[in-house]
Amino acid sequence: MNKVTFIKTDNLNIYLDYEKAAEEFVSLVNCDDLDARILANPRVADFFNEKIDLALEEAFLGNDGDDFAHLFIQRCLYHINRLKLFWYDDLKNYSNEQSRFLFDIHSRIEKRWSVWEENQILTERLNAVDVTQALCERAEADLNPKLSEEGRYIRDDISEVGYCQLLAIASLDGLVEASQLSRVLGGAGSDVQLMLTRILWEEYGGGKLERKHSSHFAAMLNELGLDSRPEAYLNIVPWEVLANINHSFLLSEQKQKFLRYVGGLMFIEISVPASFKNNKLAGERLGLSHDAISYWDVHIKEDIRHGQWMLNDVALPLIEKYQENAWEIVMGYDQQKFLSARAAGSIVACIRKYENDPVVFSEKLGSF
Secondary structure, X not given: OOOOOOOOHHHHHHHHHHHHHHHHHHHHHHOOOHHHHHHHOHHHHHHHHHHHHHHHHHHOOOOOOOHHHHHHHHHHHHHHHHHHOOOOOOHHHHOOOOOHHHHHHHHHHHHHHHHHHXXXXXXXXXXXXXXXXXXXXXXXXXXXXXXXXXXXXXHHOOOHHHHHHHHHHHHXXXXXXXXXXXXXXXXXXXXXXXXXXXXXXXXXXXXXXXXXXXXXXHHHHHHXXXXXXXXXXXXXXXHHHHHHHHHHHHHHOOHHHHXXXXXXXXXXXXXXXHHHHHHHHHHHHOOOOHHHXXXXXXXXXXXXXXXXXXXXXXXXXXXXXXXXXXXXXXXXHHHHHHHHHHHHHHHHHHHHHHHHOHHXXXXXXXXX
C-alpha cells in the first residue's frame, strides 16, 4: 500500500529524521540479541537515542506538541508493546522481548507520555456515592450521544474510498482486539473476573474462529479487496490511534491501574454501539454487502449488553470494594472518552484529506 503523507516543506528534514530513526529502531527490535549488540557497539543506537530525546521534548510541550514527534514516539512504543502479544509467527521475532534497552526506552516514553495524557483531562477524587452517580450519568449520556461532526461525516458523506480508508486504519485494532482484556483476567477468582471473562468469551466468538470479532473485521477487508493481514496498514495509522492502543497496554500491564482500565473498558463497551452505527449506515448508504459491514453489526448487538454488564456487574461491585480509590474508575472512563474522541477526529481528518485532494485521492484509490 502506498503511503501518502502531508508535510510542510520546512518540516521535511525533521520528518525524514524521525522516519530514519523509526526504521533504525525497528531494525534494532528485530535483530538477534539486541542488548549484546549494543554492549559490543554502544554507538549503534546513538542516532535513535538523539531523536527520541528530541521527540520527548517536542511532543509534550503544552497541550498539543509536535505531530511528527508524537507519531515517532507512538510508533516506537507500539513496536515494543506488540511484543507482549503472540502473533503466531517466527519465534525468533521475540528474541528481544526481555531486552533491557527496550525496557529503558519503554519506561522513558511512558513516564513522560502518561503524565502528559493525564493532564489533558480534569480529575476529581469523588467518594463512592458520587462515583456511582457519575458513572450512571455518563453511561446514560454515552449510550445515545448527540451526533458528533465526525460521526455525521462518516454516516452521510464518506465515499467508498473513504470507507476503505476507515477500515484500513481501524484494522490495526480490529484484527487483534487491542483492548487487551485478556491481559487483566489472571489472578484470584471473583464475580468481577467471571463477568470480564464472559465478555472476552463473546468477543472471541464463543470459541469459534468464524464468529470471532476479528474474523468479521477480516471479512470486511476481504470483501472490499483490502489486505486482511494484521498490521498491513500500520504505516498510515495516525499517532492518535496508536496512542489509544498504547494506552490499553499501559493500563492492562499495571495492576495498580486496574480500576482505570475498567473505567476505560466500560466507556468503550457503552459508546461503541452509537459510533459503529454510523459506520454501518455509511456502508449501507454506499450499497455495500453485508460482509462489508458485518463487524459493526456484531459489535452493535453485543456491546449494548456488554456496557450494561460493565456497569452493573463490574464497576459497581468494584466501587463497593475499593471505595477510597473508586474515583479512578471515573478517571479511566473520562480519559478513554477523550482518547477515543481524539482518535476518531484524527481518522476523519485523514479521510477528508484524501477525499478532498484530487491527486492524493487518485493515488489512494489506486493503492486500494
